[in-house]
Amino acid sequence: MESKDDDGGLRCLVTGATGYIGGRLVPELLEAGHQVRCLARTPEKLRDYPWAGEVEVAEGDVTDAESLGAAMRGIDVAYYLVHALASGPGFEKTDRDAARTFGEQAKAAGVRRIVYLGGLTPADVPERDLSPHLRSRAEVGHILLASGVPTTALRAAVIIGSGSASFEMLRYLTERLPVMVTPSWVSTRIQPIAVRDVLRYLVGSARMPADVNRTFDIGGPDVMTYRDMMQKYAEVATLRKRLILPVPMLSPGLSSHWVGLVTPVPASIARPLAESLRYEVVCHEHDIAEHVPDGPGQPFSFATALSLALQRVREAKVSTRWSSASTPGIPSDPLPTDPDWAGGSLYTDERELDVDASPEALWRVIEGIGGVNGWYSFPLAWAVRGWLDRLVGGVGLRRGRRDAQRLRVGDSLDFWRVEEIEPGRLLRLRAEMRLPGLAWLEMYAEEGRDGRSHYRQRALFHPFGLLGHAYWWSVSPFHAVIFGGMARNIAQAADRQTESTQR
Known part of the structure; x- marks a missing residue:
């Protein structure tokens, strides 16, 4: 200027x-x-x-x-x-x-x-x-x-x-x-x-x-x-x-x-x-x-x-x-993409599925997650987690979405925040609920074979001290239901969306 x-x-x-x-x-x-x-x-x-x-x-x-x-x-x-x-x-x-x-x-x-x-x-x-x-x-x-x-x-x-x-x-x-x-x-x-x-x-x-x-x-x-x-x-x-x-x-x-x-x-x-x-x-x-x-x-x-x-x-x-003004962590916080994980211990839960739907249809489901659309697995468990977070002064699930279909970096999304988005490929959310550590949820829509797509999901947790480690191991038995169910239901939602457009 x-x-x-x-x-x-x-x-x-x-x-x-x-x-x-x-x-x-x-x-x-x-x-x-x-x-x-x-x-x-x-x-x-x-x-x-x-x-x-x-x-x-x-x-x-x-x-x-x-x-x-x-x-x-x-x-x-x-x-x-x-x-x-x-x-x-x-x-x-x-x-x-x-x-x-x-x-x-x-x-x-x-x-x-x-x-x-x-x-x-x-x-x-x-x-x-x-x-x-x-x-x-x-x-x-x-x-x-x-x-x-x-x-x-x-x-x-x-x-x-x-x-x-x-x-x-x-x-x-x-x-x-x-x-x-x-x-x-x-x-x-x-x-x-x-x-x-x-x-x-x-x-x-x-x-x-x-x-x-x-x-x-x-x-x-x-x-x-x-x-x-x-x-x-x-x-x-x-x-x-x-x-x-x-x-x-x-x-x-x-x-x-x-x-x-x-x-x-x-x-x-x-x-x-x-x-x-x-x-x-x-x-x-x-x-x-x-x-x-x-x-x-x-x-x-x-x-x-x-x-x-x-x-x-x-x-x-x-x-x-x-909620736009809130910031996801601080500049010194490590990212789950840091080489060799500069922040110490990092627990992960990874899920992958081949999906009949196109990558575009899969991405629409991923980008539309949260708010009124929910989290595609065990709604009561998500609701209880949100209530518990509110009781201890956290943001809970009620923030919803700014826009029902589109997300941008920095958007609040229930008790997550959009940390990175590569349209058509990656959505990374950082948790803003009260936790003894840092947590992320990543969802990928990738090219598959014969016009199909491949869904990849990662939940990551960096514990703070002994309490953080204890927290991860206390909730890990439920991951098959929560995160496994999420992956399957997102894939099914993408398939249904594709079928409805083909009729």
Whole structure:
């Protein structure tokens, strides 16, 4: 990126491009005529996005000054869209240090504007008394505003859009519980906003005048309680009115576990959301409209935002999900393809079958695995494993799929994540359930004889300590049923699919 486009497009750096908002912002910036560079720790995770060929990808991290500085060169507008949502102790320091590094490198590179999306905070509660995650969001905003680079700090409450954590939590609570005992925060007033309005404000913020350096509250036109939101969801989704009974003694910790058991959102992510819902978060100004004017019907009403999100879900057109931001392990984790297995012990369970179906038909079954299609063996065993994982704070099976037919690297898939995909040949999943080790599941569709195909499957497990070894040997007696049944049923499903197309 050497200069502005002739038509006035800006050079934009987007952090968090594999996340929920970042993954949707990139195509909006491209459509607005801007050039986009994405900063990613693992650039391969961006390769399957539909816009991947239109952007430049820089490998780096917001905590690494050197890689961040290189990514900032030639940039006009830098978007800061990263947060440690589900991190453990020390996440506030990590967020603080990352924001400082980002501001310093932006100033050194001559960036003209930083755009940040944070959380809306209550006006009547001192920041020191806020929940750790809301407090950290506010602190990041202060650091960027003081960086010496003109900064737009947008503050939003609940974001409603297909695949957002807030929407998924609202959706599953309402759909699954016609009668519910709820935490007291269901009576707290909130001002939700449609994800489409958030993206519109983010894109428009790029062109703010150089003298603008401030926060802006952004929200939709409706101020309502969480109870109102659930009842409105039931109405829009044509469900019966819900009976909601608030119980004051449900703490954020307990309510996050309750949310974790009922919805796909695990307790580790539900907790900061629940903590934020304790506070009344209502916009106190709408000054953003001076710089990013609202058109007719904008911002969208809550009912409209729900209708749009539900339409996307029903049409299987969810472009990003809250789980997109999670990362499969850490860069130092070994891969099952490492020569001589650099990580030590590696247990394997391998299955192979000749399949009458074509490799194309076999691949369609492989790529469609999980979610509503299930795992092709002993459904009760998979369900129990998912329930156990939820009970210990894991993600469980409820995350499902982003798309019913297509997968891309980085997609969450129930309690797995897509680590590698070679269309038509290989799908490798890395386990994200709670385990005393690292686990993968590989499925191959290979050429066979006479137009047939060959199915190959490998389950791999790298144990951590004695507990890991004990875990493998305790479950290995069931592998013939689980993994053997999976291989046979996938082969049979491919055969049935081929027979149905030949009729």
